[in-house]
Amino acid sequence: xxxxxxxxxxxxxxxxxxxxxxxxxxxxxxxxxxxxxxxxxxxxxxxxxxxxxxxxxxxxxxxxxxxxxxxxxxxxxxxxxxxxxxxxxxxxxxxxxxxxxxxxxxxxxxxxxxxxxxxxxxxxxxxxxxxxxxxxxxxxxxxxxxxxxxxxxxxxxxxxxxxxxxxxxxxxxxxxxxxxxxxxxxxxxxxxxxxxxxxxxxxxxxxxxxxxxxxxxxxxxxxxxxxxxxxxxxxxxxxxxxxxxxxxxxxxxxxxxxxxxxx
Ligand SMILES: [Fe+2]
Ligand SMILES: [Fe+2]
Numbered sequence: 001x002x003x004x005x006x007x008x009x010x011x012x013x014x015x016x017x018x019x020x021x022x023x024x025x026x027x028x029x030x031x032x033x034x035x036x037x038x039x040x041x042x043x044x045x046x047x048x049x050x051x052x053x054x055x056x057x058x059x060x061x062x063x064x065x066x067x068x069x070x071x072x073x074x075x076x077x078x079x080x081x082x083x084x085x086x087x088x089x090x091x092x093x094x095x096x097x098x099x100x101x102x103x104x105x106x107x108x109x110x111x112x113x114x115x116x117x118x119x120x121x122x123x124x125x126x127x128x129x130x131x132x133x134x135x136x137x138x139x140x141x142x143x144x145x146x147x148x149x150x151x152x153x154x155x156x157x158x159x160x161x162x163x164x165x166x167x168x169x170x171x172x173x174x175x176x177x178x179x180x181x182x183x184x185x186x187x188x189x190x191x192x193x194x195x196x197x198x199x200x201x202x203x204x205x206x207x208x209x210x211x212x213x214x215x216x217x218x219x220x221x222x223x224x225x226x227x228x229x230x231x232x233x234x235x236x237x238x239x240x241x242x243x244x245x246x247x248x249x250x251x252x253x254x255x256x257x258x259x260x261x262x263x
Contacts, residue, residue: 001025001026001090001092001096001098001171001257001258001259002023002024002025002255002256002257002258003024003025003026003027003028003173003213003255003256003257003258004020004021004024004026004027004028004048004253004254004255004256005027005028005030005213005235005237005254005256006018006027006028006029006030006033006237006239006252007029007030007031007032007033007055007177007214007215007216007236007237007238007239008030008031008032008055008215008216008218008238008239008240009032009033009034009039009239010032010033010034010035010057010239010240010241011033011034011036011038011039011042012034012035012036012038012039012057013241014239014241014242015242016239017042018042018043018252019252019253020046020047020048021252021253021254021255022253023255024048024255025048025049025090025092025093026048026049026050026051026090027043027046027048027049027050027051028051028053028100028175028213029043029050029051029052029053029080030053030055030175030176030177030213030214030215030236030237030238031053031054031055031056031057031058031104031177031215031216032055032056032057032058032177032215032216032238033052033055033058034058035057035058035060035061037058037070037071037074040052040074040078040080041078043078043080044078044079045079046079049081049090050078050079050080050081051080051081051083051088051100051102051175052075052080052081052082052083053083053084053102053103053104053175053176053177054071054082054084054104054177055104055177055215055216056104056106056131056177056178056216057131058071059131059133059140060131060132060133061131061132061133062133062134063133063134063135064133064134064135064140064144064148065135065136067133068084071084072084081100083100083101083102083103083175084102084103084104085102085103085151085152085155085156086102087099087100087101087102087159088100089168089169092258096170096171096258096259097168097169097170097171098169098170098171098172098173098258099166099168099169099171099172099173100172100173100175101156101159101160101172101173101174101175101209102174102175102176103152103155103156103175103176104148104152104176104177104178105149105152105153105156105176105177105178105180105200105202106145106146106148106149106152106178107120107124107145107146107149107178107196107197107198107199107200108146108149108150108153108200109121109124109142109145109146109149109196109197110196110200110201111182111195111196111199111200111201112191112193112195112196116193116196117196119193120193120194120196120197121142121143121146121196122142122193123192123193123194123196123197124142124145124194124196124197125141125142126194127194127197128140128141128142128144128145149178149200152176153200153202156174156176156202156205157205160172160174160205160208160209161208163208164207164208164209164210164230171210171211171258171259172208172209172210172211173209173210173211173212173213173258174205174208174209174211174212174213175212175213175214176202176212176213176214177214177215177216178198178199178200178214178216179198179199179200179214179216179217179236180199180200180201180202180203180205180206180212180214180234181199181200181201181202181203181206181225181234182195182199182201183221183223183225183234184198184199184214184217184221184234184236185198185199185217186198186217186218186219187219188219198216198217199217203225203227206225206227206230206232207227207228207230207232209232210231210232210233210258210261211232211233211235211256211258211261212232212233212234212235213234213235213236213256214234214235214236215236215238216236216238217236217238218238218239218240218241218244218246219236219238219240219246219249220236220237220238220249220250220251221234221235221236222234222235222236233261235256235261237250237251237254238250239252
């Protein structure tokens with residue numbers, strides 16, 4: 001099964017026209033496609049199924065619950081499979097069944113350990129002010145992000161614990177908008193308190209997925225994580241902002257083979 005992966009297109013300001021990658025069985029949109037949501041229309045009538053995990057910017061300036069309901073309605077209208085703490089199984093042309101487990105994930109701010117959490121959350125307050133979202137009439141602040149992140153983590157942990165392989169699927173692919181490891185930190189900024197707003201430490205979950213796709217960092221990654229005899233490939237194919245040179249390593253036609261991810 002071959003996946004085309006796009007994220008962080010930021011079509012609210014970027015000029016970019018997505019094109020289907022020949023040979024792809026499906027398209028994964030790993031969030032931050034367009035904070036205005038208009039750019040999502042470009043994927044209407046896409047030739048292969050579209051799996052969409054919302055990014056943080058899909059919530060910009062909105063009430064959290066209204067945005068979530070709106071994204072569900074828009075995904076239904078556009079024919080997307082919305083993976084908002086949800087999973088689905090797709091079957092490729094060879095009859096192989098792949099489970100996709102998707103969650104925005106948000107930040108729990110514990111990537112440097114609980115002792116550093118307060119500092120990480122102070123650094124996050126800037127990003128949350130810029131985001132300007134609300135929940136129940138209150139600012140969607142770092143505390144609210146952490147609450148949502150822990151909810152996502154609970155869900156992911158339970159869903160992934162069903163096994164990388166089971167009677168119902170032959171492989172598992174995790175998709176999150178936020179990164180699952182500090183190894184995905186943006187080398188331009190390194191590891192600082194603000195990095196906890198981008199990366200979580202979900203490495204304990206890696207053995208349950210052969211492939212982990214993410215976005216959010218405006219750089220590209222493709223690395224292997226090995227532990228306890230299990231191997232997980234982590235891939236980020238974010239486009240980011242042209243004015244910052246971020247698309248330099250972005251491959252719009254990249255194909256990821258679930259059963260041979262190095263191919
Ligand atoms: Fe982004
Ligand atoms: Fe993001």
